Amino acid sequence: MPELPEVEVTRRGIDEPLRGAQVLALRLGKALRWPLGVAPEALVGSRLLPVQRRGKYLWLPVVPGPQGGCGGGLLLHLGMSGSLALQPADTLPGAHDHFDLVTTQGTLRLTDPRRFGAVVWSPSIADEPASRLLAALGPEPFDETLTxxxxxxxxxxxxxxxxxxxxxxxxxxxxxxxxxxxxxxxxxxxxxxxxxxxxxxxxxxxxxxxxxxxxxxxxxxxxxxxxxxxxxxxxxxxxxxxxxxxxxxxxxxxxxxxxxxxxxxxxxxxxxxxxxxx
DNA sequence: AGTTAAACCTGGTTGC
DNA sequence: TGCAACCAGGTTTAAC
Missing domain, CATH: 1.10.8.50 (Helicase, Ruva Protein; domain 3)
Structure with a gap:
């Protein structure tokens, strides 16, 4: 599915509602492209910062909150068939729901039938593994330095x-x-x-x-x-x-x-x- | 180094 | 109706 426009539409949809939310839990379903790379409990208490996009990736930065949690971020990719939705209530995951980020402001859920998508923890966008995944990417199309x-x-x-x-x-x-x-x-x-x-x-x-x-x-x-x-x-x-x-x-x-x-x-x-x- | 094929995985559609 | 073959918003990995 998702090319840059779909990813950007998704980013705009989740940014405001999740801003400042605190992580309550992470739930993992069937394996995606790569392992998450962090113990889900480590993120509990972290606070979400504004969601960013790089190419077709989304970067969800987090900082430690008053009740704990760690700093870093989640690098998400929607693959061929992925999409994100905000669940207002605590609804049960369906057969193709493979990742839940449960927060104080709703649950961010990744649905991805083909599982080409990815959710990967990284200490920062400039560190491994995020840096490696983003390393070969060319400039953003709307970057003014691209002339x-x-x-x-x-x-x-x-x-x-x-x-x-x-x-x-x-x-x-x-x-x-x-x-x-x-x-x-x-x-x-x-x-x-x-x-x-x-x-x-x-x-x-x-x-x-x-x-x-x-x-x-x-x-x-x-x-x-x-x-x-x-x-x-x-x-x-x-x-x-x-x-x-x-x-x-x-x-x-x-x-x-x-x-x-x-x-x-x-x-x-x-x-x-x-x-x-x- | 640049270019190309194979692989990952599931489900819908098409054709015999 | 059944079943095999083909097709689908992407990217990494391995191989020319």
């Missing part, structure tokens, strides 16, 4: 297909399969174009297209193909506005040609062969 010029320079260092490099997050984080396809369509760039062959003009266009696509998706509450829900259980609406993703055979909204589906790096790519140029 058309630096973006173009980064593209020049790769010859792999631009779609694959966008997905890798090494040049800019946040785009997954949906938004990589959509941004490339918006920019008029063929997904198989080698990065090194993208000139400064088109690089600038791609960066702008990516930013606009992600911003629009956030405003629409993200995309829900199947699993994604915001913290109130609501679906996203972006998928209804997608121009190429999941629309094989349909008319390209810009030029009317049929949208094509190919496979790149084991992932489906949707694009318009008429108005996206190599």
């Amino acid at each position: 058309p010029a630096t973006f173009h320079a980064a593209l020049q260092r790769h010859r792999a297909p631009v779609k694959a490099v966008l997905l890798s997050g090494r040049i800019v984080v946040g785009a997954g399969n949906i938004y990589a396809c959509e941004a490339l369509h918006e920019a008029g760039i063929h997904p198989a174009t080698p990065c090194e062959r993208i000139g400064p003009q088109r690089a600038a266009r791609l960066l702008q297209a990516l930013r606009e696509t992600l911003a629009r998706a956030i405003a629409l509450g993200g995309s829900t193909l199947r699993d994604f829900r915001d913290v109130h259980g609501m679906s996203g609406a972006f998928q209804q506005h997608a121009r190429v993703y999941g629309r094989e055979g349909q008319a390209c909204p810009r030029c009317g040609a049929a949208v094509r589906r190919i496979v790149q790096g084991q992932r489906a790519t949707y694009y318009c062969a008429a108005c996206q140029r190599r």
